[in-house]
Amino acid sequence: MWKAVSPFKKILGxxxxxxxxxxxxxxxxxESNTEFIxxxxxxxxxxxxxxxxxxxxxxxxxxxxxxxRLYQYQTCPYCSKVRAVLDxxxxxxxxxxxxxxxxxxxxxxxxxxxxxxxxxxxxxTLVDSSxxxxxxxxxxxxxxxxxxxxxxxxxxxxxxNQKLHKNEKIFPNRNYIMNEExxxxxxxxxxxREEREWRDWVDDHFIHMISPNVYRTWEESLETFRYFDKVxxxxxxxxxxxxxxxxxxxxxxxxxxxxxxxKRHNIVDERKAILDACNDFLKAKxxxxxxxxxxxxxxxxxxxxxxxTSFAGTRTFAELRQQCAIGEWYDAVHKAVQEHRGAALIxxxxxxELN
Numbered sequence: 001m002w003k004a005v006s007p008f009k010k011i012l013g014x015x016x017x018x019x020x021x022x023x024x025x026x027x028x029x030x031e032s033n034t035e036f037i038x039x040x041x042x043x044x045x046x047x048x049x050x051x052x053x054x055x056x057x058x059x060x061x062x063x064x065x066x067x068x069r070l071y072q073y074q075t076c077p078y079c080s081k082v083r084a085v086l087d088x089x090x091x092x093x094x095x096x097x098x099x100x101x102x103x104x105x106x107x108x109x110x111x112x113x114x115x116x117x118x119x120x121x122x123x124x125t126l127v128d129s130s131x132x133x134x135x136x137x138x139x140x141x142x143x144x145x146x147x148x149x150x151x152x153x154x155x156x157x158x159x160x161n162q163k164l165h166k167n168e169k170i171f172p173n174r175n176y177i178m179n180e181e182x183x184x185x186x187x188x189x190x191x192x193r194e195e196r197e198w199r200d201w202v203d204d205h206f207i208h209m210i211s212p213n214v215y216r217t218w219e220e221s222l223e224t225f226r227y228f229d230k231v232x233x234x235x236x237x238x239x240x241x242x243x244x245x246x247x248x249x250x251x252x253x254x255x256x257x258x259x260x261x262x263k264r265h266n267i268v269d270e271r272k273a274i275l276d277a278c279n280d281f282l283k284a285k286x287x288x289x290x291x292x293x294x295x296x297x298x299x300x301x302x303x304x305x306x307x308x309t310s311f312a313g314t315r316t317f318a319e320l321r322q323q324c325a326i327g328e329w330y331d332a333v334h335k336a337v338q339e340h341r342g343a344a345l346i347x348x349x350x351x352x353e354l355n
Contacts, residue, residue: 051105054097054237061090061343063350066147067121068093071105074232077207078129079116081306085133088302088336089140090343097237100246112169123148130174130203133299138178140345143352145180153178175199177299191298198284198292198300206281207307208265209274213316215258216270218251220315225251227313271319278326290332296341297333305333 054074070086070093072079086093098105103113109125118126126132131154139150159170175196184192215221225247229235234243267273281304284292291297297305308330311317321327 051096052237054095054233056094057086057092059090059092059340059343059346061340061347061350062092064346064353065121066091067119069096069119070094071096071098071117071119072115073098073100075228075310076115077210077307077310080310081129081202081303082116082118082132084302084306084309084333084337085136085299087338088297088340088342089137089346090340091136091346097232099238099242100250102242120147122146123151126151127169128171128174130199130303131171133303134174134177137299140349142178142180143349150178175203191293194284195293195298195300198281199303201281202300202303202307206274206277206304208261209267209270209277210307210311210316211254211258212262212265212267212270213274214311214314215251215254216316218255221255221258222248222251224311224314225254231313271316274316275320275323278320278324282325282329285329291329291336297336301329301333302337305330305337 051069068086068091070079070082072082072095074097096105098115106113106115106117109117112127114127116127116129116132118132120126126135135147135150135154138153139145139147142150153176154171154173157170157172158167160166161168177192177195214224228250229243229247234246238246261267262270281292291301293299293301308317308326312330
């Protein structure tokens with residue numbers, strides 16, 4: 001017999017989404033991937049193995065045969081980071097929307113129920129958003145390496161999370177991009193270090209600012225989950241009772257959890273904290289660079305952009321647009337992702353793989 005307490009606990013578990021909120025969820029429908037991706041996207045189809053896909057993105061540039069599949073919550077900031085990178089470099093991939101109540105889509109994993117999770121025909125299952133990003137980009141940059149070889153550069157360890165008081169998987173090299181052949185100049189070394197430091201900052205600081213803001217009040221929390229219902233296409237992905245359970249119990253759970261997260265991360269004023277974070281990034285970027293990466297976004301730009309897409313439709317982001325220049329930068333990255341400006345790398349790697 002179903003008991004309410006069981007899915008409620010699972011919502012709470014989904015709520016922390018690997019240490020941050022259950023997806024910081026509100027994104028306008030115009031931000032959804034059906035419009036966001038210029039590659040061919042098919043929605044609500046069955047994969048060859050019978051898994052229900054939310055959508056399948058087919059890139060004409062990707063001839064690698066990786067068969068990437070992303071298990072996600074549509075507006076989880078960590079999942080949004082991964083999608084931003086996949087789209088920027090023009091990967092083909094499938095998307096499976098994970099039910100936040102049952103998480104049954106992750107039953108093939110024995111001891112891991114967080115998102116994002118990525119599977120491939122060419123390697124073992126990948127977890128941790130930054131590790132997924134680094135593995136894929138390093139694979140593109142290393143001309144002679146196969147995907148299963150690149151993974152060996154990112155060993156998994158188990159460490160104790162003092163904030164959560166439990167053991168968890170850690171990847172010490174997760175924000176390192178591997179380079180075997182090219183000797184870097186001092187300027188390039190500095191750029192690599194800067195990119196890595198700001199990727200760390202997105203994971204360890206910025207994402208923790210999201211939940212206390214988008215779930216700040218009961219009204220904002222419910223508004224956020226109603227957007228999540230629309231953006232995640234819950235109507236097509238989940239039964240009606242699970243949708244309403246997730247919306248109302250999720251909103252209540254995250255309203256409460258956001259207060260605990262605010263205290264855990266020593267946040268006094270939510271809006272000031274996230275505004276200060278945006279201004280810190282803009283100051284580091286400077287006025288002379290369109291992106292932190294210079295003329296084109298680097299992985300720090302894409303990671304922060306991805307995290308922001310998870311709440312781009314909320315009043316939080318509307319206020320940030322009014323109070324600082326983050327909106328101008330965000331729009332520029334959005335355009336670069338839509339145009340798949342990193343596609344040259346996947347074209348080159350595809351050519352190598354075909355020869």
